Amino acid sequence: MLFHVHMTVNIPLDLDKTYVDDLKAKEKELSQELQRQGKWTHIWRVAGKYANVSIFNVASAGELHDILMSLPLYPFMAVEVTALCQHYSSVKNEEEAH
Numbered sequence: 001m002l003f004h005v006h007m008t009v010n011i012p013l014d015l016d017k018t019y020v021d022d023l024k025a026k027e028k029e030l031s032q033e034l035q036r037q038g039k040w041t042h043i044w045r046v047a048g049k050y051a052n053v054s055i056f057n058v059a060s061a062g063e064l065h066d067i068l069m070s071l072p073l074y075p076f077m078a079v080e081v082t083a084l085c086q087h088y089s090s091v092k093n094e095e096e097a098h
């Protein structure tokens with residue numbers, strides 16, 4: 001199942017810089033591992049914002065939920081999830097969309 005996920009990060013300015021840098025490093029490591037596994041298939045920075053637009057390809061909404069909850073920066077994120085399905089005009093084959 002494909003999901004469009006919009007993540008906006010809001011880290012309080014008074015948090016310890018070393019702690020924040022550690023969270024960001026852990027977030028990057030997990031994000032890249034999920035990308036290598038083919039679960040986090042796209043990640044794009046939203047220009048001008050501390051936000052990203054991502055596509056996840058996972059087995060279920062439950063799996064996506066567990067992944068999002070496990071992100072080190074999750075406590076500082078506003079997350080919007082949109083489930084995606086095949087568009088009837090798409091030339092991509094169904095394998096890619098499911």
Ligand SMILES: O=C(O)C[C@H]1C=CC(=O)O1
Binds near residue numbers: 007009027031073
């Ligand atoms: O920077 C972000 O957009 C937040 C988060 C998502 C992946 C990652 O490495 O950090």
